[in-house]
Amino acid sequence: MSQAPILQVQDVSKRFGGLQALAHITFDLPQGEILGLIGPNGAGKTTLFNCINGIYPPEEGRLVFQGQDITGLKPYHIARRGVARTHQIVQPLEELSVLENVMVGSCFGHEQRSLGESEGIADEVLGFVGLVERREQPAASLNVAQKKRLELARALAARPFLLLLDEVLAGLNPTEIAEMVEVVRQIRDRGVTILIIEHVMHALMNVSDRVIVLDYGEQIAEGTPGEVANDPKVIEAYLGDPKLAERLMGEE
Amino acid sequence: MLVPSLMDGLLLGFVYGIAAMGLSLIWGVMDVINLAHGPIIALGMFGIYLGFTGLGLNPYLMLILVIGGGLLLGVLIYWVAVHRVINAPHLSTLLATFAVNMIIIGIATAIFTTSPRNVDFNLGGFPVGPITLPWTRILAALASVLVTALLYLFLYQTRPGKAIRAVSDNRAAAELMGIPTSWILALAFGLGTMLAAISGGLISTFFPFTILAGSSYELKSFVICVLGGLGNPLGALIGGLLLGALEGIIPAFMETSWVPVLEFVLFVLILLVRPQGLLGSKT
Amino acid sequence: MKKQLRNPGLWLALAITAAFALWPALASNRAYARETSFTILKAVAFAASLNILLGFTGYVSFGHIVFLGLGGYVGFYLMDTFGLHLALAALAGGLSSAILAFLLGKAILRLRGAYFALATIGVNEAMRAFIKNFEPFGGPIGMTLNFGVYRAYGGPDQALWMAYIGTALLTIVVVLVSFLVKTSRFGLGLMAIRENEDAAEVMGVVAPNAKTWAYVLSAVFPGILGVLFFFKNGNIEPRDAFVLHQSIEGIVMVMLGGHGTVLGPILGAAAYQRLRGLLLVSPLFKNIQLAVAGVLLLIIILFIPAGAVGWLRTRFSRLRRVLV
Numbered sequence: 001m002s003q004a005p006i007l008q009v010q011d012v013s014k015r016f017g018g019l020q021a022l023a024h025i026t027f028d029l030p031q032g033e034i035l036g037l038i039g040p041n042g043a044g045k046t047t048l049f050n051c052i053n054g055i056y057p058p059e060e061g062r063l064v065f066q067g068q069d070i071t072g073l074k075p076y077h078i079a080r081r082g083v084a085r086t087h088q089i090v091q092p093l094e095e096l097s098v099l100e101n102v103m104v105g106s107c108f109g110h111e112q113r114s115l116g117e118s119e120g121i122a123d124e125v126l127g128f129v130g131l132v133e134r135r136e137q138p139a140a141s142l143n144v145a146q147k148k149r150l151e152l153a154r155a156l157a158a159r160p161f162l163l164l165l166d167e168v169l170a171g172l173n174p175t176e177i178a179e180m181v182e183v184v185r186q187i188r189d190r191g192v193t194i195l196i197i198e199h200v201m202h203a204l205m206n207v208s209d210r211v212i213v214l215d216y217g218e219q220i221a222e223g224t225p226g227e228v229a230n231d232p233k234v235i236e237a238y239l240g241d242p243k244l245a246e247r248l249m250g251e252e
Numbered sequence: 253m254l255v256p257s258l259m260d261g262l263l264l265g266f267v268y269g270i271a272a273m274g275l276s277l278i279w280g281v282m283d284v285i286n287l288a289h290g291p292i293i294a295l296g297m298f299g300i301y302l303g304f305t306g307l308g309l310n311p312y313l314m315l316i317l318v319i320g321g322g323l324l325l326g327v328l329i330y331w332v333a334v335h336r337v338i339n340a341p342h343l344s345t346l347l348a349t350f351a352v353n354m355i356i357i358g359i360a361t362a363i364f365t366t367s368p369r370n371v372d373f374n375l376g377g378f379p380v381g382p383i384t385l386p387w388t389r390i391l392a393a394l395a396s397v398l399v400t401a402l403l404y405l406f407l408y409q410t411r412p413g414k415a416i417r418a419v420s421d422n423r424a425a426a427e428l429m430g431i432p433t434s435w436i437l438a439l440a441f442g443l444g445t446m447l448a449a450i451s452g453g454l455i456s457t458f459f460p461f462t463i464l465a466g467s468s469y470e471l472k473s474f475v476i477c478v479l480g481g482l483g484n485p486l487g488a489l490i491g492g493l494l495l496g497a498l499e500g501i502i503p504a505f506m507e508t509s510w511v512p513v514l515e516f517v518l519f520v521l522i523l524l525v526r527p528q529g530l531l532g533s534k535t
Numbered sequence: 536m537k538k539q540l541r542n543p544g545l546w547l548a549l550a551i552t553a554a555f556a557l558w559p560a561l562a563s564n565r566a567y568a569r570e571t572s573f574t575i576l577k578a579v580a581f582a583a584s585l586n587i588l589l590g591f592t593g594y595v596s597f598g599h600i601v602f603l604g605l606g607g608y609v610g611f612y613l614m615d616t617f618g619l620h621l622a623l624a625a626l627a628g629g630l631s632s633a634i635l636a637f638l639l640g641k642a643i644l645r646l647r648g649a650y651f652a653l654a655t656i657g658v659n660e661a662m663r664a665f666i667k668n669f670e671p672f673g674g675p676i677g678m679t680l681n682f683g684v685y686r687a688y689g690g691p692d693q694a695l696w697m698a699y700i701g702t703a704l705l706t707i708v709v710v711l712v713s714f715l716v717k718t719s720r721f722g723l724g725l726m727a728i729r730e731n732e733d734a735a736e737v738m739g740v741v742a743p744n745a746k747t748w749a750y751v752l753s754a755v756f757p758g759i760l761g762v763l764f765f766f767k768n769g770n771i772e773p774r775d776a777f778v779l780h781q782s783i784e785g786i787v788m789v790m791l792g793g794h795g796t797v798l799g800p801i802l803g804a805a806a807y808q809r810l811r812g813l814l815l816v817s818p819l820f821k822n823i824q825l826a827v828a829g830v831l832l833l834i835i836i837l838f839i840p841a842g843a844v845g846w847l848r849t850r851f852s853r854l855r856r857v858l859v
Contacts, residue, residue: 053737055733055737074736075733075736075737076736076737076739076740076741076742079736079737079738079739080739084738085737087734087737091731091733091734091737092730092731093726093727093730093731093734093735094730094731095726095729095730095795096726096727096730100723100726103723104723104724104727104735104738104740105738105739107720107723107724108724108727108735108738108739108740108741109738109739110739114720115719115720115723116538118720154738158738158739
């Protein structure tokens with residue numbers, strides 16, 4: 001944990017018209033950590049992801065990835081440096097097969113693999129997320145849970161250094177959630193740093209090393225899951241629910 | 253030299269505006285670019301021509317029949333060609349309406365051939381200072397203004413008009429509110445083609461034409477829509493006036509044959525520089 | 536590459552193209568057969584080129600004929616004024632269309648969906664209007680090759696065969712390139728753009744560059760084709776070179792056969808041209824052949840939007856290996 005952070009978010013702000021979507025967000029993400037990002041709906045979590053991976057540049061502030069300034073770079077530049085993400089609303093390439101979807105990730109990610117190599121990587125990743133039997137199917141024919149896995153597989157096939165996970169657990173049943181949490185842990189064990197947005201609180205609290213809380217674009221708390229769950233500001237943000245800590249830390 | 257040519261251009265601009273309004277209305281309500289627009293303009297011209305030469309009807313009386321015919325034709329085209337692909341990617345509706353274009357042109361060419369026609373109808377001129385403006389053009393401009401006003405009244409003051417605006421705004425929500433969206437879309441398509449037919453009918457009172465003549469007015473309508481903002485009827489009228497003025501002014505400075513070069517370069521440039529601004533908020 | 540060449544789909548596509556190309560050699564009336572085949576090959580080459588942009592990348596170019604017209608004009612001018620050899624003129628035509636596509640690509644490929652389609656119409660119309668005013672290219676009258684030019688190729692008959700062989704070779708190259716694109720890493724990037732451009736960019740596909748190169752590739756062959764065609768024609772005029780209608784017919788051919796497949800545009804183009812020929816010959820349909828073609832197009836759009844090859848691929852998944 002003593003080495004330089006893989007990602008530094010420095011004073012990042014973003015407005016949409018009159019809405020302050022992000023206000024002076026600042027944090028460091030050390031190599032190999034799983035950092036959770038929580039907050040009520042509309043708090044700016046996905047906006048922060050969009051800034052980090054270049055969908056739109058922040059108006060103020062800097063983003064530093066592996067010691068280099070990546071502020072204002074296009075999504076494909078950032079992808080090629082080794083950042084991959086999943087989308088909250090799944091974005092499968094519908095008419096392409098599951099295999100081809102994952103190969104796109106590997107071909108155009110930071111390793112820039114050839115088609116032949118990508119097929120091997122894609123098969124391996126599909127095995128890891130449990131979609132290998134569906135490799136020839138068009139992506140459109142998958143169900144939601146499978147599409148979520150496909151998103152993850154595509155991101156993993158890029159062999160990223162940093163993985164941004166946007167609600168990969170939403171819409172999954174408890175068994176699927178437990179499986180996915182296990183998958184996320186295994187990804188980290190392979191040396192990938194993870195920034196994760198999640199509404200399924202207990203899962204997020206379990207899997208994260210540290211958590212940052214956003215509310216109306218402001219960074220209101222930061223710390224270990226335990227610290228954050230007992231933070232009065234966080235409790236207030238979640239409608240003043242005094243049982244929040246128990247809810248967050250409770251039930252597996 | 254400049255003033256009469258500008259006046260001519262502006263009067264014509266009103267009629268261009270009506271043609272573009274039809275295209276714009278359909279685009280705004282259902283995101284469909286109607287590539288059958290040109291042939292319908294031509295049908296409007298032939299409607300007046302047939303009424304005038306065949307039955308000896310006054311062109312302005314005949315225009316009422318053209319209005320009804322244009323509306324019905326549009327509703328028919330919507331149900332036959334557009335409805336099934338209304339939610340498909342753009343390419344499908346573009347090609348479906350283009351297929352309608354081919355069908356109309358194919359049949360009409362077989363019936364009317366492509367030889368030039370004109371409606372031999374002259375109301376004399378109206379002197380304004382040193383220049384004389386033909387009455388047919390003045391009446392066409394007035395009719396265009398009247399049609400625009402009626403369209404606005406319809407869209408803002410009547411139930412079906414309000415329904416069109418609701419469907420244009422949010423089709424899913426309109427459907428939930430119990431609006432029969434498919435019929436409303438058909439009606440909007442009918443209104444769009446009706447406007448095209450009216451513009452064709454008005455143009456036929458002062459220009460000669462063939463069955464293929466609509467295509468150049470269709471292209472002008474694209475330019476105008478981009479000038480005035482796609483999906484915005486009043487913008488179409490203003491865009492029409494702009495284009496008419498441009499066509500009136502440019503020949504004073506260079507050969508008339510350069511007019512289309514400038515028009516289309518302008519068209520592409522506006523698309524590039526202000527795709528959202530001049531095209532309205534839809535992207 | 537080796538693996539790509541073992542694909543039976545490639546050989547099927549090439550064999551069908553070659554059959555069209557070789558037919559005149561076997562026919563009894565060779566000059567007549569050559570004209571028929573020329574029309575088919577021209578349509579195949581144009582449709583397959585268009586498919587690189589339309590089918591693989593998902594961008595609808597309504598004004599694609601501008602590349603055929605511009606290339607034709609540039610090549611024609613070089614042959615007419617400087618007596619340049621057909622082969623070199625053809626390359627020059629292809630190059631000029633490629634350059635136009637490259638420059639345009641940087642600008643109009645930023646537009647999505649219908650806006651791009653509209654812009655391509657604008658480009659075609661602006662080009663036609665400009666050439667009409669451009670005196671070196673003969674303005675509204677255009678240019679006519681003088682008979683002396685054909686002498687360099689051993690007379691008009693030889694020259695026509697030469698243009699034919701050039702077109703046949705070009706068509707085979709287009710089909711091969713189209714296959715190589717479809718089965719390459721570049722092609723995978725294009726198809727990702729077609730399916731979801733934003734998601735493709737997030738995965739690292741450099742969409743602006745990929746789209747531009749797809750556009751250039753889909754423009755260079757029509758440019759060469761234009762030179763060969765107008766050389767055979769003997770003259771070129773603005774109203775023949777930039778016919779918007781032909782652009783759209785190109786789209787119809789691609790859709791008929793199946794967009795995004797290699798074989799689709801070949802079959803679609805051939806079928807469309809055959810149908811047109813039949814309708815023109817039949818006294819019953821002669822006058823309304825356009826309307827019949829329109830009805831056919833409408834039926835395809837409404838009921839089999841994936842086109843013939845696309846439909847077969849979905850229906851019989853075992854055929855997928857052969858129907859690329």
